[in-house]
Amino acid sequence: MWCQLGSAFRMMLYLTVLTGLFYPGLVTAVCQLLFRWQANGSLVEAEGSVVGSALIGQNFQRPEYFHSRPSAAGNDGYDASASNASNYGPTNHKLIRRVEASVEEFHRENPEFAGIIPSDLLTTSGSGLAPHISPASAEAQAARVAKARGVSLRQVEQIIAAHTEGRTLGLLGEPRINVLLLNLALDRSLPKHQ
């Protein structure tokens, strides 16, 4: 085996140059040329400054914005430099207490809502950075947002409908709404009445 080590180290060195430097370099060059926006993080601008990424969720607290799912990334949630999940198991007391608290908070913030809250709105995502909520979760918040913005429920619902993405090819994934893009659209077309 020892006489093979020479070949092994040389092979490792050349493979490092090929697959560790040349290959990522080539991919970077082509991607920066063809898919510049995506390659740099799908960053979204509003009024001239970058407000986030179309793929990364954000924390929203104010009543006039749609809220994202709870997040376990970083200390305050949605820390995009420290993706993380709760990793709570189904019989963990902390999971049940957290969901209970979220249910209470949701009903407090949305007194108009009388239904059962969709499961995605009360659970943390796998990445802690999920940009989407389900259409049902948006619908559940629509009345609050309309009231906070002083507009009719119908207007808000139209914007929700326009921002609902269906399943890919009618088959893959789930219908969903990008919360940041939805909130940006609200600010554009239904600015909050001061």
Added chain:
Amino acid sequence: MVEREAAGLGLELPSELVSALCPTGSLSRSMTPLGAFNIAIFFLAILALTKPLGLYMTRVFEGQRTFLHPLLRPLEKLLYRLCGVREDTEQRWTEYAASLIAFSVASFLLVYVIQRLQGLLPLNPMHFGSAQAPSNATRVTPDLAFNTAASFVTNTNWQSYGGENTFSYLVQMAALTVQNFASAAAGVAASVALIRGFARRQANTLGCFWVDLVRSTLYLFLPLSLAAALFLCWQGVIQNFKPYTTVKTLEGITQTIAQGPVASQEAIKIVGTNGGGFFSTNSAHPFENPTPLTNFVEMLMIFVIPAGLTYQFGRMVGDTRQGWALFAAMSVLFLIGAFICYGAEQSGNPELAQLGVDTHATALQPGGNMEGKEVRFGIAASALFAVVTTDASCGAVNSMHDSYTPIGGLIPLFNMQLGEVVFGGVGAGLKGMLLFAILAVFVAGLMVGRTPEYIGKKIEQKEVKLCMLALIIMAANVLVFTAISSVVGFQKNGYWNPPGPAVANVNNPGPHGFSEILYAYTSTNANNGSAFAGLNANTPWYNLTLGVAMLVGRFLFIIPMLGVAGSLAAKKRIPATSGTLPTHGALFVSLLIGTVMIVGALTYFPALSLGPLVEHFLMLEGKLFAALRAPLWG
């Protein structure tokens, strides 16, 4: 209601069984037609790709011309010349194994050194490994560097760290991406050597490791990764060398968004069934897996090479039915696992349903158990990914297995315990399935009192002994380490395990905590790398024991299997007679599935009953677990 629906499907299920498996009490609540259709479409896509890729791979490893030769052949020759390899060399199994080990030693040292020196090396815009590193950065200690090096060299890609706050871009590329190629190529090489053991007659050699390594890297992994990387980037996966971007969100909060050369690493992570994410949350992270389409393609890429290998096996031994028989056995195990896992996750957590959470799927929301899952994938694509990644030795995750329901989490765990024989990682799965095929014909031979044969080779004492040796080492590797970590005590705030006893590192109290430990050693032994990620594994005790489990799981499996290959290659091929058990029919496929299930179940049932099984029944009774009991030590 349950009985009525079951009867409608023409099934007679005992009502206790239905209510035990299906907490919401209704089969229609545990699956949606579209979700089931997703699983079926995925399977059909794999079925369609198996033969074309298998044919291509056969050509590559038999040294025949492919459409990529005009471009890559000069590069291949150049690599041989630079490394002093003669292309027509033939190695005995011992030399083949020695080359593989030498290559792994060189890889290990290089990965270890690059990690430890990252603070001094370029392409490190966030200054990891130096004093200016971000405040949430993880320090790369010797034990963490050992664990990571063992992890990537063995194709496990277990991660005790979170990528975006631990490693520079150079480490991610020149150490980790390279190993994604190299460890996968070495795994494929060893599988091809095993196939040659069956295919050759009265030969004492198995081919040349270096040639197989270079060919699989150049003709298989590089082109597939390049195509996959461009596709992923088009869909939104990032690829740049910038420092992290800081933005002001709509509500005026500062958000720091991690960047990096992700697409190139993501592609080979999937194609090479490595599974080590650029980011901490792996393929759940929107920058690694942004859309349902990338999710589907990632799952396809995980399975396609292992599936192609079954066809290559049939082709090289001269009877493609033999390959399809293995494919059939794998398919049955895959589909059973996929539907059980999906059913359990779509049924959801009954404890949440009681709190006023809508876990019933509708057209407007996914329902089910969404803790640790992304809305863009929903339940079906998450559960399918979990099954695919553990059938194969991939270990990438698009949802957090730790938060699965007990039965949903049992399936990934059991898949790995079966030895990842269901398609398996690049190469690893075929080796495992051939091991079980040898055992299956051996068991059948015992029943009728006849020397067993497989693919025209007599299976004798030596092969069966080597197979059993590999099996016993694997089982002991999982169970002994799990047992030790369940009881061993350490000084609190000491060096070995600062949280105190090894059980203090779990994130979930009760049986789920035991499942976390069992999952960790199962995953590392099987070279999978997925985790019940709540376990805090970045301590010297876990880093070292998990690292050793990975090395044992890789090399003490591959070496006996190469021994089997060497022994088989030397044998004559005997013609099939009327007394030969045909190994391409339904009878053999059932026997093979039975062997896999019985060996797996007998070995792991006791451990599984202490973890996910007991948790399942306690969950149905509404039992919750608040905190660890008083630790045994410390």
